[in-house]
Amino acid sequence: MTTLKGQCECGAVALEVKNPRQEVTFCHCGQCRRTSGHFWAATNAQLTDLTFTRDSGLKWFASSDFAKRGFCKDCGSSLFYRMNGEEGIGIAISALNQPTGFKPSKHIFVADKGDYYDIADGVPQLDKF
Numbered sequence: 001m002t003t004l005k006g007q008c009e010c011g012a013v014a015l016e017v018k019n020p021r022q023e024v025t026f027c028h029c030g031q032c033r034r035t036s037g038h039f040w041a042a043t044n045a046q047l048t049d050l051t052f053t054r055d056s057g058l059k060w061f062a063s064s065d066f067a068k069r070g071f072c073k074d075c076g077s078s079l080f081y082r083m084n085g086e087e088g089i090g091i092a093i094s095a096l097n098q099p100t101g102f103k104p105s106k107h108i109f110v111a112d113k114g115d116y117y118d119i120a121d122g123v124p125q126l127d128k129f
Ligand SMILES: [Zn+2]
Pocket: 008, 009, 010, 011, 012, 013, 057, 072, 073, 074, 075, 076, 077
């Protein structure tokens, strides 16, 4: 079983995750670009496999009627994406300690990507998801 540890920049959110999907999805939608600073790179895990060893900084933002984004209210790190009522949770790959050994999986919402970069890494691109 794979267990990885991670944290936000300041450590006010720290976590352990079991059996995360060992692939990274890159989301280019406007929300991800605004909250992350560029495009968002995330893995996914079952909510029940995610344990917080510290969550004093964790805050949730309802980014739409159907999903929330979790971030650290102390340092601002963008950390989680969760569809309301779903068993899975998206976890920012940036929050997990290296080495992850993960591989890129796909680019999503590429129709909404920023106009200042090209995606040329050969990983599949989807207009939505
Ligand atoms: Zn923090």
